[in-house]
Amino acid sequence: MSPSQAHSLNLAAETTDILTSLGVAPERLRGGARAARSPVTGEVLAQVHDDTRADATAVIARAHGAFLQWRLVPAPKRGELVRLLGEELRANKAALGRLVSIEAGKIVSEGLGEVQEMIDICEFAVGLSRQLYGLTIATERAEHRMMETWHPLGVTGVISAFNFPVAVWAWNAAVALVCGNSVVWKPSEKTPLTALATDALLARALARYRREGGDAPDGLTGLLLGGRAVGEMLVDDPNVPLVSATGSTAMGRVVGACLAGRFARAILELGGNNAAIVAPSADLDLTLRAVAFAAMGTAGQRCTSLRRLFVHADVYEQLVPRLKQAYASVAIGNPLQQDTLIGPLIDRGAYDAMQDALSAARDHGGRVFGGERVTIGGFENAYYVRPALVEIGTQAGPVERETFAPILYVMPYRDLDAAIKLHNAVPQGLSSSIFTNDLREAETFVSLRGSDCGIANVNIGPSGAEIGGAFGGEKETGGGRESGSDAWKAYMRRATNTVNYGRSLPLAQGVKFDI
Numbered sequence: 381m382s383p384s385q386a387h388s389l390n391l392a393a394e395t396t397d398i399l400t401s402l403g404v405a406p407e408r409l410r411g412g413a414r415a416a417r418s419p420v421t422g423e424v425l426a427q428v429h430d431d432t433r434a435d436a437t438a439v440i441a442r443a444h445g446a447f448l449q450w451r452l453v454p455a456p457k458r459g460e461l462v463r464l465l466g467e468e469l470r471a472n473k474a475a476l477g478r479l480v481s482i483e484a485g486k487i488v489s490e491g492l493g494e495v496q497e498m499i500d501i502c503e504f505a506v507g508l509s510r511q512l513y514g515l516t517i518a519t520e521r522a523e524h525r526m527m528e529t530w531h532p533l534g535v536t537g538v539i540s541a542f543n544f545p546v547a548v549w550a551w552n553a554a555v556a557l558v559c560g561n562s563v564v565w566k567p568s569e570k571t572p573l574t575a576l577a578t579d580a581l582l583a584r585a586l587a588r589y590r591r592e593g594g595d596a597p598d599g600l601t602g603l604l605l606g607g608r609a610v611g612e613m614l615v616d617d618p619n620v621p622l623v624s625a626t627g628s629t630a631m632g633r634v635v636g637a638c639l640a641g642r643f644a645r646a647i648l649e650l651g652g653n654n655a656a657i658v659a660p661s662a663d664l665d666l667t668l669r670a671v672a673f674a675a676m677g678t679a680g681q682r683c684t685s686l687r688r689l690f691v692h693a694d695v696y697e698q699l700v701p702r703l704k705q706a707y708a709s710v711a712i713g714n715p716l717q718q719d720t721l722i723g724p725l726i727d728r729g730a731y732d733a734m735q736d737a738l739s740a741a742r743d744h745g746g747r748v749f750g751g752e753r754v755t756i757g758g759f760e761n762a763y764y765v766r767p768a769l770v771e772i773g774t775q776a777g778p779v780e781r782e783t784f785a786p787i788l789y790v791m792p793y794r795d796l797d798a799a800i801k802l803h804n805a806v807p808q809g810l811s812s813s814i815f816t817n818d819l820r821e822a823e824t825f826v827s828l829r830g831s832d833c834g835i836a837n838v839n840i841g842p843s844g845a846e847i848g849g850a851f852g853g854e855k856e857t858g859g860g861r862e863s864g865s866d867a868w869k870a871y872m873r874r875a876t877n878t879v880n881y882g883r884s885l886p887l888a889q890g891v892k893f894d895i
């Protein structure tokens with residue numbers, strides 16, 4: 381981009397316009413202690429106010445009171461609120477998508493895609509609001525019926541990360557609301573503005589719901605801005621029976637232990653170190669495109685980003701040079717421009733972590749291609765990089781860790797079983813792929829002795845999951861599942877009910893107790 385283009389951008393003014401047009405009060409954007417920045421230019425967009433611990437206590441207490449009311453509203457009527465939220469998101473997709481790009485640095489189609497993901501989960505949750513059903517189970521006793529019922533759980537805490545600043549909230553909130561829960565959200569301190577925008581759209585949906593006769597109690601949803609202190613309030617409050625937290629494994633280790641200490645539930649969606657295997661029969665054109673998107677897309681800042689690539693020795697020389705070409709020529713720059721594919725890293729810390737990982741990779745014998753800082757004219761305070769491809773012989777050191785940046789470690793293999801073993805030999809277990817046209821290899825990879833991840837794909841990359849499936853992973857990824865399938869069950873409590881409609885009292889297991 382030329383300097384003149386840079387100067388024609390006025391992101392702070394544009395951000396204020398978008399936020400006020402969505403209904404955010406201007407005073408929420410100035411005078412606060414926390415600078416909200418754009419990674420696109422590195423500039424400060426707004427000064428937002430952190431909530432205090434006392435604010436958090438009050439918001440959670442109100443959400444608990446609201447839950448006691450909301451749970452009484454029939455689920456399909458709760459679904460109506462989520463339907464209206466989906467309508468607000470549809471009507472404001474362009475504005476919110478743009479704000480996601482400005483605040484998180486996503487390219488245009490990914491900013492819009494993030495909002496689409498929110499719309500999709502709203503529609504899923506509306507349907508779900510008529511499908512919160514349990515089983516009827518055969519009982520051993522005559523004239524008895526055994527069944528299970530799913531009841532609302534309570535305040536659902538949501539802690540989300542900067543890289544999907546609003547979609548991950550929507551996965552949790554849309555489902556939690558139809559399940560009869562109230563929701564308190566602590567977004568990443570790096571992305572408070574998209575959270576304020578989303579909260580404003582939710583307020584509009586709530587207002588319309590009430591105008592149309594819906595019964596939504598005050599305090600049903602809450603937003604807590606700030607750092608660790610407010611997050612801790614959510615994790616420690618006995619009125620919060622469930623916290624869904626997305627972020628680093630280090631964060632999850634602390635949050636998970638605190639929740640376990642008070643017997644609250646956790647849905648943890650933590651680090652990924654996602655890999656793909658490229659077998660000799662793979663369609664290499666398709667593989668090239670899939671790997672490029674999964675490894676370089678979103679500047680490597682998805683929890684599902686591809687970080688390790690095992691390439692069969694027979695196709696290594698056909699694939700890897702082409703990949704390097706793609707790395708050398710991919711369009712890096714202002715994510716707000718239509719033709720850009722790689723936007724910025726979120727901040728300096730991400731850049732430093734990337735450089736540390738690359739130097740550790742060199743120490744382990746890795747040959748590093750790319751990875752250097754790219755200066756975009758006029759954006760000297762932003763951190764753009766060329767994605768890095770690292771050819772490395774061993775899976776050690778940085779290859780075993782998640783570095784939240786575009787680094788792809790490429791390793792050759794000969795034997796599929798050995799490759800699967802290496803694939804699984806990292807602490808994380810989120811997402812994975814195999815590229816093959818061999819049915820046995822594909823089925824083996826998705827079978828019990830294949831990938832040990834929560835997501836295992838064939839001939840598509842590990843990132844970019846649809847909302848219809850359950851999303852989450854194993855091992856240090858935390859074990860939680862969000863979004864589609866039956867992930868809703870984690871947001872409700874299950875009661876098993878046995879009803880005796882006869883006149884005698886047979887005891888289970890043949891026990892006799894005649895008084």
Ligand code: UN1
Nearest residue numbers: 544682683684843844845
């Ligand atoms: C995340 O990076 O925290 O599957 C979530 C994907 C997206 C969600 C990623 N739908 O890549």
